[in-house]
Amino acid sequence: MAELDPPLTHALEAARAVIIKRHVVADQWPSAPSAIGAESLLDGAFHGTLPEGPILVRLLAWQAVKKIVGSASSRIGLVISGGDALAGITDNWNDFGLVAIEFSSAADGRGFSLARLLRERYGYRGELRAVGASASGGVFTRDQLAYLERVGFDAFVLREGEDVHAALGAFHSFSYAYQATVQHATPLYRARHGLMPPHQVPALKHDDSWATLTSPS
Amino acid sequence: MYKYDIIDETLVRERVAQFRDQTARFLNGELTEDEFRPLRLQNGLYIQRYAPMLRVAVPYGMLNSRQVRKLAHIARTYDRGYGHFTTRQNIQFNWPTLESVPQILAELAEVEMHAIQTSGNCVRNTTTDQFAGVARDEVADPRITCELIRQWSTFHPEFAYLPRKFKIAVAASAEDRAAVLVHDIGVHIVKRTDGQIGYRIIAGGGLGRTPIIGHVIREWLPQPHLLSYLDAILRVYNLHGRRDNKYKARIKILVKELTPAVFTREVETEWAALDHAALAVPPQEFARLTAHFPKSAYQTLHAVDANFERHLNDHPAFARWAKRCVHPHKVAGYAAVTLSLKPLGKEWQAPGDASAAQLDAAAELADRYSFGELRVSHEQNLILADVRLCDLFDLWSQAKIHAFATPNVGLLTNIIACPGGDFCSLANAKSIPVAKAIAERFENLDYVFDLGPIDLNISGCINACGHHHIGHIGILGVDKDGQEFYQVTLGGAQGWGASLGKVLGPSFAQEEMADVIEKIIQVFVQHRNDDELFIDCVKRLGIAPFKATVYQTSTRTETIERSVARG
Numbered sequence: 001m002a003e004l005d006p007p008l009t010h011a012l013e014a015a016r017a018v019i020i021k022r023h024v025v026a027d028q029w030p031s032a033p034s035a036i037g038a039e040s041l042l043d044g045a046f047h048g049t050l051p052e053g054p055i056l057v058r059l060l061a062w063q064a065v066k067k068i069v070g071s072a073s074s075r076i077g078l079v080i081s082g083g084d085a086l087a088g089i090t091d092n093w094n095d096f097g098l099v100a101i102e103f104s105s106a107a108d109g110r111g112f113s114l115a116r117l118l119r120e121r122y123g124y125r126g127e128l129r130a131v132g133a134s135a136s137g138g139v140f141t142r143d144q145l146a147y148l149e150r151v152g153f154d155a156f157v158l159r160e161g162e163d164v165h166a167a168l169g170a171f172h173s174f175s176y177a178y179q180a181t182v183q184h185a186t187p188l189y190r191a192r193h194g195l196m197p198p199h200q201v202p203a204l205k206h207d208d209s210w211a212t213l214t215s216p217s
Numbered sequence: 218m219y220k221y222d223i224i225d226e227t228l229v230r231e232r233v234a235q236f237r238d239q240t241a242r243f244l245n246g247e248l249t250e251d252e253f254r255p256l257r258l259q260n261g262l263y264i265q266r267y268a269p270m271l272r273v274a275v276p277y278g279m280l281n282s283r284q285v286r287k288l289a290h291i292a293r294t295y296d297r298g299y300g301h302f303t304t305r306q307n308i309q310f311n312w313p314t315l316e317s318v319p320q321i322l323a324e325l326a327e328v329e330m331h332a333i334q335t336s337g338n339c340v341r342n343t344t345t346d347q348f349a350g351v352a353r354d355e356v357a358d359p360r361i362t363c364e365l366i367r368q369w370s371t372f373h374p375e376f377a378y379l380p381r382k383f384k385i386a387v388a389a390s391a392e393d394r395a396a397v398l399v400h401d402i403g404v405h406i407v408k409r410t411d412g413q414i415g416y417r418i419i420a421g422g423g424l425g426r427t428p429i430i431g432h433v434i435r436e437w438l439p440q441p442h443l444l445s446y447l448d449a450i451l452r453v454y455n456l457h458g459r460r461d462n463k464y465k466a467r468i469k470i471l472v473k474e475l476t477p478a479v480f481t482r483e484v485e486t487e488w489a490a491l492d493h494a495a496l497a498v499p500p501q502e503f504a505r506l507t508a509h510f511p512k513s514a515y516q517t518l519h520a521v522d523a524n525f526e527r528h529l530n531d532h533p534a535f536a537r538w539a540k541r542c543v544h545p546h547k548v549a550g551y552a553a554v555t556l557s558l559k560p561l562g563k564e565w566q567a568p569g570d571a572s573a574a575q576l577d578a579a580a581e582l583a584d585r586y587s588f589g590e591l592r593v594s595h596e597q598n599l600i601l602a603d604v605r606l607c608d609l610f611d612l613w614s615q616a617k618i619h620a621f622a623t624p625n626v627g628l629l630t631n632i633i634a635c636p637g638g639d640f641c642s643l644a645n646a647k648s649i650p651v652a653k654a655i656a657e658r659f660e661n662l663d664y665v666f667d668l669g670p671i672d673l674n675i676s677g678c679i680n681a682c683g684h685h686h687i688g689h690i691g692i693l694g695v696d697k698d699g700q701e702f703y704q705v706t707l708g709g710a711q712g713w714g715a716s717l718g719k720v721l722g723p724s725f726a727q728e729e730m731a732d733v734i735e736k737i738i739q740v741f742v743q744h745r746n747d748d749e750l751f752i753d754c755v756k757r758l759g760i761a762p763f764k765a766t767v768y769q770t771s772t773r774t775e776t777i778e779r780s781v782a783r784g
Contacts, residue, residue: 174228178372179373193505
């Protein structure tokens, strides 16, 4: 997945642009709306075999697809919806090549909790993608990017028409965060007092102001 | 008063820049109305009946005089010369233009103020006792906990798109002055017999369409674990709260549908899975927050002030004001004072409204008499928390000039009211004219004083911003075939013994309301034992005698006749 320079944006008209780890790249996965769901299996569309290359499977269809493919692998991406429960799905989420959480709308906040659970409780370390239930596969604008990243997403499909390059600036909207999240495992109320494991260096833009924290202003 | 550090300050300024960009993108068509709505709401901006309304956060009701002067400036420059204090200790401006809002927010940021999360489906401003830190009956200063919650809730990325709004209140006293039992979460600071401070956690209370008294879900939570426990509650709510129907989306419905026991188990299970040690608030942080509330420079004074006592004897009007508006203080020689925003007669204004001139005057009084600090109470009045007893008479003399000295705090005319149909696009009926009619009917202060404490709360719609359910007398605006009517409830109460009022009967037309209230008061006066409180009398008698009197007389007949005449 090579990073695209802004002048090459027109190349994305063919391949959808996706933000991965704060870079705009051409998407290697199918779009979320085309994920294999329970209906497509019932239709017998696949006759016991699946398309070559990366495929997306909805969580509800996973058990049925698993019977065909045997086990999770890097070419399989799992699509989770807001109402899905994560318990008992798999012993190793890291077998999947991708986990995408599909938001029914930008106001459906369940995916923010699901993302943290996947990262912090289920140990998922792979690509975690925020997608949306729209034709383009995205519902978010740049305005939710920072929060999405803080709860553990590292890949983002934005809503149609949103300028992905301009959107990158939104990751830098805020210099600090009060809470513990996936992005900052140590909350500020502990980090201020140096109460963090040595390897955790707070992600701050203003390193100079960090020094002022310990003495009340 | 909490003093920002570099982090608090930086975040507020960055928020202003972010919202300036969002507003610009909305105005040039890059963001749709649907996309912009949650963004503007989380910055306090509603689109109202006539104009946008901007709700500015007053964290747990605390203001300094510099901030109050800034609010006065904003009222003058961007509004029509006044602001409205709300039942959640915030202030709202009813007439700014959308284009001016980023500039207003920039001006607010200059004085450590903002409108962050004053609206929207997120954690709202945390509220508390207006006498926090000075009340004699508190076990700890609740403001430290409030500030801890403020920082935890500000830009919490996991809980910015909840099923519905989320309100937390904190109380630390023998008397609950923060209505913690009717909040999504009530945090009650308690002290164990061994001297340890911790929290009793209440969840699932609320007013609105389905009023419910909250349930205690944990009797004792050690102080360091408050935030992880809040995370657990919010996560259960965020994942399982209903999103299909906004009227069933508050946490109280989830608690009710699951039952409090099952909800509690879900929260406890979630909490058990969190890393308590990594999320614990260390003692250093409590100490740091405490240090960010500079101590008032109290003088060593006698508990009794001879001049104050003399003025009480010499001036009955002053004595009456002192009885209603002066409150005990934990430091000898000091008192807390309520500046009533519920004046009567020609000074009357909508409950909670303050003009720019009044805001400036309040700032002046705060500087002169109360270390430059002011508070907002959930009863929509202003508080000077640290006044020397020897200054009370001077303060009273000056408060009178600015219509702040009506001695009606806790009394019938200390009406709580939402802005209602005059401003709010959600309202079914107007609140302000009803408040006015009642205030005019009960202008006789001697009479109202003799009636004793009565809470009268008015909401213009079922959202219950005026807390009508917990008013001793509650008034709710309802819509009947496009006409505005008012339902009356009796027997509601706030505090630890909170109860929800019972509906008296069929609703009334606006012009009947003063008569109805007068009849209710007449029944009380007839049946009252000695100095019995109104609420005790209602509890003793039940609503039947009130109902009989209110509906037996001509009022009802006239209503029916009018309804018939209207077809």
